[in-house]
Amino acid sequence: MDGMVMEEEDDCPELVPIDTPPGPPAEQIPVTIITGYLGAGKTTLLNYILTEQHKKRIAVILNEFGEGSALEKSLAVSQAGELYEEWLELRNGCLCCSVKDNGLKAIENLMEKKGKFDYILLETTGLADPGIVTVIDAKYGLQQLTEEKADGLVNEAARQIAVADLTIINKTDLVNEEELAQIREAVRSVNGLVKILESQRSRVDLSEVLDLHSFDSKDGANLAEKLQLVKDTRPHLDKSILTVTFEVAGDLSEDALNVFIQDLLWEKMFKNKEGQPMTVIRSKGIVSFAGKAHQVMLQGVHELYDLNETPQLWEENPRINRLVFIGRNLDKNILQEQFISTVLEQAERK
Ligand SMILES: Nc1nc2c(ncn2[C@@H]2O[C@H](COP(=O)(O)OP(=O)(O)OP(=O)(O)O)[C@@H](O)[C@H]2O)c(=O)[nH]1
Numbered sequence: 001m002d003g004m005v006m007e008e009e010d011d012c013p014e015l016v017p018i019d020t021p022p023g024p025p026a027e028q029i030p031v032t033i034i035t036g037y038l039g040a041g042k043t044t045l046l047n048y049i050l051t052e053q054h055k056k057r058i059a060v061i062l063n064e065f066g067e068g069s070a071l072e073k074s075l076a077v078s079q080a081g082e083l084y085e086e087w088l089e090l091r092n093g094c095l096c097c098s099v100k101d102n103g104l105k106a107i108e109n110l111m112e113k114k115g116k117f118d119y120i121l122l123e124t125t126g127l128a129d130p131g132i133v134t135v136i137d138a139k140y141g142l143q144q145l146t147e148e149k150a151d152g153l154v155n156e157a158a159r160q161i162a163v164a165d166l167t168i169i170n171k172t173d174l175v176n177e178e179e180l181a182q183i184r185e186a187v188r189s190v191n192g193l194v195k196i197l198e199s200q201r202s203r204v205d206l207s208e209v210l211d212l213h214s215f216d217s218k219d220g221a222n223l224a225e226k227l228q229l230v231k232d233t234r235p236h237l238d239k240s241i242l243t244v245t246f247e248v249a250g251d252l253s254e255d256a257l258n259v260f261i262q263d264l265l266w267e268k269m270f271k272n273k274e275g276q277p278m279t280v281i282r283s284k285g286i287v288s289f290a291g292k293a294h295q296v297m298l299q300g301v302h303e304l305y306d307l308n309e310t311p312q313l314w315e316e317n318p319r320i321n322r323l324v325f326i327g328r329n330l331d332k333n334i335l336q337e338q339f340i341s342t343v344l345e346q347a348e349r350k
């Protein structure tokens with residue numbers, strides 16, 4: 001990703017042009033965001049990472065006001081003045097700080113202060129950003145997912161699962177096999193693509209958490225394999241969030257694809273059969289552009305998206321575009337028909 005934008009709930013974020021500084025590109029450091037409902041085990045996971053020997057240099061940022069309202073947050077910030085508190089160096093190569101509010105600013109300060117890290121971990125909510133881990137409470141997760149929200153609002157727990165690259169169902173000690181199977185099924189029904197781990201005290205294989213590479217175009221081959229396994233999901237608990245996926249053979253027009261994605265993500269132009277606008281929370285895909293030998297990867301979180309060429313050469317013939325959208329009011333057939341009629345190169349359309 002070449003830009004990050006803060007976002008409040010479902011408001012459309014302001015898109016800000018990114019000025020690229022002169023000189024060689026700065027080395028990119030993977031950022032993993034740990035999110036999840038109140039008390040699910042995010043801090044437990046961060047503490048586990050801070051104490052476990054992993055031989056990686058990691059910066060951890062704890063957001064004290066992660067779940068508060070924007071108003072509460074700004075009050076807290078203006079009262080405290082300082083953006084972040086003290087830095088704590090830990091023996092296993094971790095550096096830890098406590099953020100008052102703006103996570104992105106903290107990352108910038110961190111880069112200036114300490115230079116190079118292998119990873120940055122951030123506990124927060126509401127950021128549109130690479131590499132998202134969602135911790136779910138095995139005991140209360142189902143209840144949180146079924147909570148009815150006022151008209152038009154997406155259930156927060158469902159939204160956190162929809163955006164995740166990895167979910168950790170934590171506190172498995174508190175449930176029996178049957179309850180565990182129920183929450184697993186509920187998570188899968190929201191997000192047909194996400195990896196699901198189970199844990200007690202958030203103790204998971206850290207290589208799974210630290211090496212997500214979800215927005216890394218080097219990982220194109222891996223995503224292409226994953227996309228082939230994705231299945232459509234049926235709305236289950238939160239009545240509207242679900243995953244749709246489709247495959248279309250042929251080459252795409254790059255311009256037409258941008259128009260399609262922007263109509264979908266920004267203009268909310270597509271409606272389902274009931275006339276409700278489709279809202280996409282997460283998009284992923286591997287697509288083929290005419291004349292390009294390499295696969296191109298689509299990654300999107302809410303209204304932000306990127307199209308990046310991957311090192312992966314096309315081997316299939318014909319080339320198969322694979323797309324996955326997670327969101328609400330999605331109608332697979334309408335999306336797929338629109339895609340075929342507007343994005344596929346003329347010669348392919350029949
Ligand atoms: N029984 C049980 N309790 C757990 C487990 N993991 C964490 N807890 C407890 O759950 C509580 C909340 O854990 P935290 O790690 O603070 O959760 P959090 O997501 O950071 O919470 P907030 O920051 O308040 O949203 C603590 O009392 C933990 O000790 C687990 O696997 N089993």
Ligand SMILES: [Zn+2]
Nearest residue numbers: 042043044123
């Ligand atoms: Zn916490």
